[in-house]
Amino acid sequence: MKYHKIDNALFIKNRKNFAAKMQPSSLAVFNSNDIYPISADSTMPFQQHRDIFYLSGVDQEESILVIFPDCPNPKHREVLFLKETNEHIAVWEGEKLTKEAALETSGIKTVYWLQDMEKIMFEMMTQCDTVYINTNEHYRANVETETREDRFTKWLKDKYPAHRVAKSNPILQRLRSVKDQIEIDLMQHACDITEKGFRRVLDFVKPGVWEYEIEAEFMHEFLRNRSKGFAYTPIIAAGNNANVLHYVENNQQCKDGDLILFDTAAEYANYSSDLSRTIPVNGRFTKRQREVYDAVNRVKKDASKLLVPGTLWAEYHVEVGHLMTSELLGLGLLDKADVKNENPDWPAYKKYFMHGTSHHIGLDTHDYGILTEPIQENMVFTVEPGIYIPEEGFGIRLEDDLVVQKTGEPFNLMGNIPIEAEEIEELMNK
Structure with missing residues (x-):
């Protein structure tokens, strides 16, 4: 091994x-x-x-x-x-x-x-x-x-x-x-390898590169750090490809003005990490891209705070839905009538954010856990809100892996991986 x-x-x-x-x-x-x-x-x-x-x-x-x-x-x-x-x-x-x-x-x-x-x-x-x-x-x-x-x-x-x-x-x-500290340390190592891959890619991406070339950059960094490779099939989705939730072809060219959505992460010792980031091909977000990006980031931050012992997974997702609804209203993607007339079984926000926010992660990327039982200390969850706008030609997802703490906010295993828009732009243009 x-x-x-x-x-x-x-x-x-x-x-x-x-x-x-x-x-x-x-x-x-x-x-x-x-x-x-x-x-x-x-x-x-x-x-x-x-x-x-x-x-x-x-x-x-x-x-x-x-x-x-x-x-x-x-x-x-x-x-x-x-x-x-x-x-x-x-x-x-x-x-x-x-x-x-x-x-x-x-x-x-x-x-x-x-x-x-x-x-x-x-x-x-x-x-x-x-x-x-x-x-x-x-x-x-x-x-x-x-x-x-x-x-x-x-x-x-x-x-x-x-x-x-x-x-x-x-x-x-x-x-x-519920993870042992040895397991959390192994997952932290997988996240640290993922960070190295992401920082490598920030140096590599520019208009004209191909999605599969970016995939190769990730793989190079993962393998040289004792990982077998990707923890799951990697998604590297430029432009409108990001609006296909499980896009895995990774065969298109990245164009000036596009965003690239990455859902790519390393395994280590059979333990998974799970990262999503979205970056501008040319190193600069447009005004509209930045508005949507910041909205997704705010939802991620607020959703992270909700991962505390005693929370029920289903109720957690309802609360995140309220956070997302507020942001979509602010972006002009929904109006009050959409929300007032929504189907409770498929709320209005699902038009732009149709997947779940969190899942257990560990030895499996979608790890074991009984969803009808309360969240406990030392469970590890992803937090991955997204907004997908096919009519505007881009989608944005941001995702980190968090360890539930006895008290206070969860610990972010990916806390060192760049996520703020200013830092992404600075690293891409240094």
């Missing part, structure tokens, strides 16, 4: 917290992701399943974690099954985790090779009543591919049909949404 070693105290704590939520006489199983094929002998780069990573730190394929707090055999209360390394694998792919390295990474003392899994699992399954399976229940999930986890669950339920089945996901949704 490119990233520096992570203190295994994080994974030890995460497993302890998960085990404390399990039913008596139960075990939980977590699988790595597959390496997905493209065609012929080509594959996609491996991305570890975030749940097994969260609980073990193991970042390789064909790995299985079992947590069994009440196991009568103390050796089997935490078990890793790993793909056995050998000289051939070491030559062709690089050495996989040894048992000693797995202990150092995860803090788990009992490590078996994968070929012993069925035999050891049989022993453990005879000693438990309930098995926790790991299903994807994220509110944005839309998965058509059968995963390694899915296949394992089918095998397990078929082989052991008399066991009760429970779900790991509700436990993980709550645990993963």
Whole structure:
């Protein structure tokens, strides 16, 4: 891995917290992701399943974690099954985790090779009543591919049909949404790498550059700072492209007078950052662009202050809607009649700001979190208001990543990344 070693105290704590939520006489199983094929002998780069990573730190394929707090055999209360390394694998792919390295990474003392899994699992399954399976229940999930986890669950339920089945996901949704300080530090590092990329791009952009050239500048800076690259598919949208919310073609030329909307950020050690900025191609905002930019920035600042413990996510978005409505009235994009006659299910401001303001962020860009439960200290959220005006040929979105504090305003992990219009212009024209 490119990233520096992570203190295994994080994974030890995460497993302890998960085990404390399990039913008596139960075990939980977590699988790595597959390496997905493209065609012929080509594959996609491996991305570890975030749940097994969260609980073990193991970042390789064909790995299985079992947590069994009440196991009568103390050796089997935490078990890793790993793909056995050998000289051939070491030559062709690089050495996989040894048992000693797995202990150092995860803090788990009992490590078996994968070929012993069925035999050891049989022993453990005879000693438990309930098995926790790991299903994807994220509110944005839309998965058509059968995963390694899915296949394992089918095998397990078929082989052991008399066991009760429970779900790991509700436990993980709550645990993963509240970040440990080690996690916050890793996310801060991802944000710091993102800052380096953004400052590089401010020096690079000028009329005539292409969106994909800007993408390359970001990638260069991310890779040279131990990131695997973008935390999500990058959006680099010049001019009217910014009014396509998930524009990812990045193949157009940036013209004098245009704005460019960036939604581009680095990952680090599988943790995401998520940044949006909007800058003028020629280094100067027009009067109208600046009016809209400042309006979006004001909404972002005020929306950030609302992210405090006890707040409900749905109510938070209603309040941000009121902030945005006020700004759109001031910009002349809405009038009082629009607001008076609005549909409560699709308020008038949604014409120009149609997406949500905040989502959890962590190991996943749209991270785990139960949206019907109050916001807690050390949850991390994006704040990303935008105004999109196709008839005027530009859209503006501004986004930072914020850690909810026990008291006061949230801590901005991206507080060092330029956002004020004057600073953007100054840096682009220095």
